[in-house]
């Protein structure tokens with residue numbers, strides 16, 4: 647079985663450079679995909695309380711561990727503070743313990759703050775409280791939330807901390823005020839959106855950049871990302887006997903990120919892991935770099951007025 651290589655995080659823990667994303671994986675599709683992926687050699691699973699599948703992932707993991715197909719220590723579990731409804735410092739430990747229970751494990755490898763924007767807590771199940779078409783947010787400072795997350799490391803409930811959807815200024819502020827340095831930043835990253843300044847910032851501080859939506863969500867309601875039909879991409883893919891999706895993942899790894907493609911179909915799951923037998927040349931990297939046009943898929947528009955909204959108020 648071929649496994650993805652790993653990188654050493656800034657705290658010494660090893661993290662696989664490719665993982666399975668699980669957003670929108672539900673019920674048996676989730677169980678089948680996660681089981682198939684772990685059996686195929688995936689060792690990183692990315693989930694979140696928001697995805698409502700931590701219990702299913704825990705069930706699959708428990709089954710494989712009991713059949714001695716895998717050990718807990720071989721799997722790198724990434725999950726996120728429940729969709730920002732637990733940003734109040736006193737709620738963070740409760741949230742983490744809830745997730746540990748769902749996942750059926752006694753520690754989480756990487757615990758991320760899902761975004762810098764706090765969402766009003768109503769109940770554990772109301773993740774998107776709304777007033778009209780606006781998300782009900784709160785004014786909790788993400789630094790305070792993070793300080794509570796640091797205590798989870800002290801307690802041994804979490805090994806590494808990180809954040810997601812932060813911009814440079816927010817990350818800088820966090821970096822200056824934290825005791826446990828963030829080991830990873832999870833951001834949207836695919837050939838059409840490469841956030842170079844943010845990546846350079848992370849590189850200088852040895853923060854791993856995890857690339858979410860690495861395939862540009864090819865089946866969502868928007869048009870197929872351009873790299874699936876671009877002539878350069880098709881020619882390079884043909885040269886290596888790979889698909890445009892595989893090329894995109896290889897590209898993201900070659901520029902130093904750790905992609906977490908989501909796939910429900912077994913063919914896709916296998917294909918996405920089969921990218922470690924080739925490397926792109928500097929010229930090919932340059933050609934693929936031209937696809938970057940700052941195209942952001944996720945804009946969190948419902949929180950656009952929030953003081954910690956991470957993106958520029960660009961045209962929607």
Ligand SMILES: NC(=O)c1ccc[n+]([C@@H]2O[C@H](COP(=O)([O-])OP(=O)(O)OC[C@H]3O[C@@H](n4cnc5c(N)ncnc54)[C@H](OP(=O)(O)O)[C@@H]3O)[C@@H](O)[C@H]2O)c1
Nearest residue numbers: 667668669858859860861862863891907908909910911914
């Ligand atoms: N931190 C955050 O705020 C955040 C936000 C978004 C996503 N994420 C994480 O990042 C993960 C990945 O992002 P995503 O789910 O938005 O999008 P994605 O991984 O870019 O795209 C997923 C789509 O690509 C298809 N696909 C997978 N492999 C393929 C291949 N080899 N060829 C062609 N199509 C392929 C999948 O189809 P099938 O499913 O039919 O196989 C699925 O429709 C998420 O699942 C989640 O874990 C995090």
